[in-house]
Amino acid sequence: MRMVDLIEKKRDGGELTKEEINFIIEGYTSESIPDYQMSSFLMSVFFKGMTAEETANMTLAMVNSGDQIDLSAIEGIKVDKHSTGGVGDTTTIVLAPLVAAVGVPVAKLSGRGLGHTGGTVDKFESIPGFRSEIEADQFINQVNEVKVAVTGPTGNLTPADKKIYGLRDVTATVNSIPLMASSIMSKKIASGSDAIVLDVKVGAGAFMKDVESAKELAHAMVEIGKNVGRDTMAVISDMDQPLGFAIGNVLEVKEAIDTLRGEGPKDLKELCLTLGSKMVVLAKHAETVEEAREMLEEVIANGKALEKFKEFVIAQGGDASVIDDPFKLARAQYEIPVLAKEDGYVAEIEADSIGTAAMILGAGRATKDSVVDLAVGLMLHKKIGDEVKKGDTIVTIYSNRENVDDVIERIYESYRFSLTKVADPVLVHAEVH
Numbered sequence: 001m002r003m004v005d006l007i008e009k010k011r012d013g014g015e016l017t018k019e020e021i022n023f024i025i026e027g028y029t030s031e032s033i034p035d036y037q038m039s040s041f042l043m044s045v046f047f048k049g050m051t052a053e054e055t056a057n058m059t060l061a062m063v064n065s066g067d068q069i070d071l072s073a074i075e076g077i078k079v080d081k082h083s084t085g086g087v088g089d090t091t092t093i094v095l096a097p098l099v100a101a102v103g104v105p106v107a108k109l110s111g112r113g114l115g116h117t118g119g120t121v122d123k124f125e126s127i128p129g130f131r132s133e134i135e136a137d138q139f140i141n142q143v144n145e146v147k148v149a150v151t152g153p154t155g156n157l158t159p160a161d162k163k164i165y166g167l168r169d170v171t172a173t174v175n176s177i178p179l180m181a182s183s184i185m186s187k188k189i190a191s192g193s194d195a196i197v198l199d200v201k202v203g204a205g206a207f208m209k210d211v212e213s214a215k216e217l218a219h220a221m222v223e224i225g226k227n228v229g230r231d232t233m234a235v236i237s238d239m240d241q242p243l244g245f246a247i248g249n250v251l252e253v254k255e256a257i258d259t260l261r262g263e264g265p266k267d268l269k270e271l272c273l274t275l276g277s278k279m280v281v282l283a284k285h286a287e288t289v290e291e292a293r294e295m296l297e298e299v300i301a302n303g304k305a306l307e308k309f310k311e312f313v314i315a316q317g318g319d320a321s322v323i324d325d326p327f328k329l330a331r332a333q334y335e336i337p338v339l340a341k342e343d344g345y346v347a348e349i350e351a352d353s354i355g356t357a358a359m360i361l362g363a364g365r366a367t368k369d370s371v372v373d374l375a376v377g378l379m380l381h382k383k384i385g386d387e388v389k390k391g392d393t394i395v396t397i398y399s400n401r402e403n404v405d406d407v408i409e410r411i412y413e414s415y416r417f418s419l420t421k422v423a424d425p426v427l428v429h430a431e432v433h
Contacts, residue, residue, distance in 0.1 A: 003027065003037045010044040018057045025061035029160045035167060042164070042173040050178035055220060056227035058178070062186035065160035069109075069136075069192035074143045076105045079279045080193035082184065084217075087205040087355035088242035088380075092120045092150075093256035094264075094272045095279070097309035100148035101299040102292075104283040107143045108150040109191045121152045126249040126329060126374040130318035148312045158186045175207075181220035188230075195231035195282040197275055198222070202429060203240035205351025211236065211429050218432040231282050234432040237271055238425050241349040241384050244268035248363040248377015248398065254326045260306045267427055273297065274428055330375035332398035338411050340388045348416035349384060357410040361399050376400055378411070385424040388417065 001023050010016060016024075024041060027033035050058065071078050079099075083089055092110060100106045110120035110132075121132045132152045134142070142149040161183050168174045188196050198221055201207070202214035218234035225232025244265040246255040258264040259272065273293055280292035299305040310320040322328045358364060362373030379396045382388050395411050397404050 071192035198234035201239040206239035344417035347418035
């Protein structure tokens with residue numbers, strides 16, 4: 001078998017066999033296939049695509065390139081949730097204890113932030129003492145006892161994906177549905193969950209800019225899940241504006257606490273209930289999403305969701321007193337209001353630009369080596385559809401530097417106003433089963 005023949009086959013629109021795909025992934029991982037040939041292959045996939053079977057086989061080949069986490073010692077059906085990334089996406093901080101509070105085991109592997117997309121591990125680590133790196137035995141025991149544990153990337157998971165993603169990034173082949181789907185799903189499958197709920201973001205602050213592209217990606221990932229024996233479904237949710245009000249690590253933890261109390265932003269609460277209901281159903285703890293939603297709303301109302309969050313934080317070494325008194329969390333030195341320059345209604349908020357403004361403050365990483373300032377970020381006070389009067393505070397900047405003119409300018413560039421009220425954006429565009 002020769003790589004040049006497989007490149008030619010895919011270039012001409014042929015369908016690769018499982019053995020041929022394994023040869024490519026194993027060869028590239030072991031470095032017997034050079035970058036220039038793999039680049040050519042990726043570009044062929046970019047233009048010619050892959051069948052559902054090819055994509056599933058590529059996903060499994062990447063799974064088999066490294067370690068796989070065995071969660072069989074955890075009782076019950078383990079359901080994972082994955083978001084394709086957005087701005088102010090606090091859902092995991094809310095969902096992990098919320099779903100665990102109704103008895104569903106949540107064994108979550110989460111990552112750190114890069115660019116304007118916040119990382120769940122960074123957010124949890126803004127809680128004093130919280131340890132995201134825990135041993136495998138503790139992780140499993142904690143899920144069995146507390147029903148929830150969250151840890152950072154562990155072991156040698158999907159090394160083929162890491163190598164291929166690095167190459168895609170510099171060869172203009174990132175935006176390929178089969179390559180994106182296999183990359184995301186290989187990590188989810190290697191992480192060991194029995195079922196997967198996917199939150200596919202769409203809009204200005206997401207990788208997928210239009211609903212049809214988001215649906216295509218969602219269908220591809222759901223098909224992969226089914227082809228490899230994982231019960232998988234997807235929700236396509238809006239990211240034309242940030243989710244919730246808070247952008248930044250400590251600020252998002254505070255917002256998650258409010259949401260678990262039943263006092264959080266309407267859109268964040270609604271998306272968490274939507275995704276959480278799917279997780280509960282896939283875990284066989286409810287027969288319908290309506291029943292699952294009632295269960296989740298009940299544990300928010302009776303305080304069990306918040307108590308589960310405290311129990312989880314304590315189990316991972318964190319100071320749970322900050323949940324009752326969030327002012328104990330790190331605080332920025334300066335709070336700077338950004339005032340509206342005109343009357344009107346908020347018509348548009350460029351989510352990616354707002355996320356970049358938070359990153360410039362230090363809330364995110366410009367490079368992998370950047371140090372995150374956990375206390376800084378933005379709090380939105382006006383979102384799409386809201387009425388604004390000249391002089392109203394539209395955003396509060398939380399900063400550890402006094403001069404934030406660059407951030408203020410970007411915020412003004414991110415907001416668009418209308419003389420007439422615009423409709424509230426649709427939060428959930430579609431579901432894919």
